[in-house]
Amino acid sequence: MRSLTEDALAAAGRYLWLNARLIDRLRFEALFGDGCRERVLQALRAYRNPDGGFGHALEPDLRGAGSQPEPVEVAFWILDGLDAFDDPMVTGACDYLMSVTAEDGGVPFVLPSVRQTPRAPWWETPDDPPGSLVPTASIAALLHKHGIDHPWLAPATAFTWSAIEETVELQPYHTRAVVHFLEHVPDRDRADHQFARLREAILATVCLDPYAPGDAHFPLDFAPVPGRLPLFEAETLDRHLDALIDQQSPDGGWAPNFLMWTPLVAHEWGGFLTVGRLETLRAYGRLTS
Template sequence: MTADALAAAERYLMLNARLIDRLRYERLMGAGSPDRVLAVLRAYQNADGGFGNALEPDLRGPGSQPEPVEVAFWILDELDAFDDPMVTGACDYLMTITTGDGGVPFVLPSVRATPRAPWWETPDDPPGYLIPTASIAGLLHEHKVAHPWLAPATEFTWAAIEATTEVQPYNARAIVNFLERVPDRERAHREFARLREAILATVALDPDASGEAHFPLDFAPEPGELPLFADEVIEQHLDALIDQQTDDGGWVPNFPMWTPVVAHEWGGFLTVERLKTLKAYGRLTS
């Protein structure tokens, strides 16, 4: 990525992004303080320990929901800050919404009372779901967090994965996130080998695929252990990722923007995510 392209990305973030994503960018480039990112992230956490307040831009309400916990944990992951008290508070919150089988729902019925994207729908008594249980559990394992929520959530995730034969893209990404991080590596590789072709069937290998496509770098935003893609596929999509930067300097979502503000919020978030990926693969230097 050229210096001019990086400067354009920074300008895009200054014009469009939320404060938390601007500070994440500064930290990514080595100039910012993790404490400032944590201070802003803390403002999205509620008294019950969960996260809301449009940390996940398509959930506009103030109340806690499961998926914003995952969003918060990915930010804590990039800061290597899983010793922050926010983690324990969030896990305590997850304990209060966990179903009998150990998973947390995709979204809670309380979402109905708040503005949100139309795809955030749920039955009255939602079941545990791989999204976001699998990714949250994987991140807690990666950072060696001990909390009573984790063991039942892990067993739920293993059971859900082992019952899986066909997957949708977001489920597949959650499965990969978990299998990359869970401590039982033999079991992880066994399930990955069984599901690899089903996961690959959800991936758009053509960098020019249109619509709400899911590309290799969505599944492997940083180098991992699981052999999901050949090196040449990753390199092809890194080239494409650089080319997909818009004239405004950012990267734009390929899923529906249902209200104007989310286009800016997702654009800023996604631009930081794309720059993280380029840096992880050595295409961006700070």
């Protein structure tokens, strides 16, 4: 079994210092160096708005300052990696989500206010958008994972269950949200039943060739850390972990494999994803100790 070497980890650090946002440099130092969690939290607060939501390109493809649902998910993944769900930002973000939740109990993919700001071309919405599994399911999953009790969570969970139970076919980003939810929601019998029902539909969205080019979604995108759901064989995960090590670029980072619609986002996504790839390699025991 191969592991990322100490030199390769140091190269990732150099890549981040030369290319990444401050928040991702601080994440690297806190998770893999001698940095502190509070510095990361201070940086994250700079993306926070008075309404409790997040904006200011925390999600790099949404360039506007105003709050949107998806940057809450990005913030929560950062807090998850730091084991910092005790931070008051979590409650504030849930308060914000309550203010933008649709009548069906879910938060929209994106709010119409996005039209007023530069953004990637896929961030489009009708005037009165319904709730969406992306990002409702992933946000609910992280709240369940960390045992957070907030009035937003029960309706969002009910929305997610209803959407999952009506689902027959899936798209990759919806699949990732569904898998995260089924991994962490407390009702394990119901989760296991829906996972068994949807397993083939889930796998249909996964690219099993670890070197496939373009906007492919690989097993480690669905299982970035070991989980309880029996989605992939150990041999499959090992093959993709080996490939992940191979895919570190000569400059030390991991490049996005989706559309870079303006030059800056390549650096911002590259830094965010590089820290995430390192977290995955460590979670699977693939960092040299």
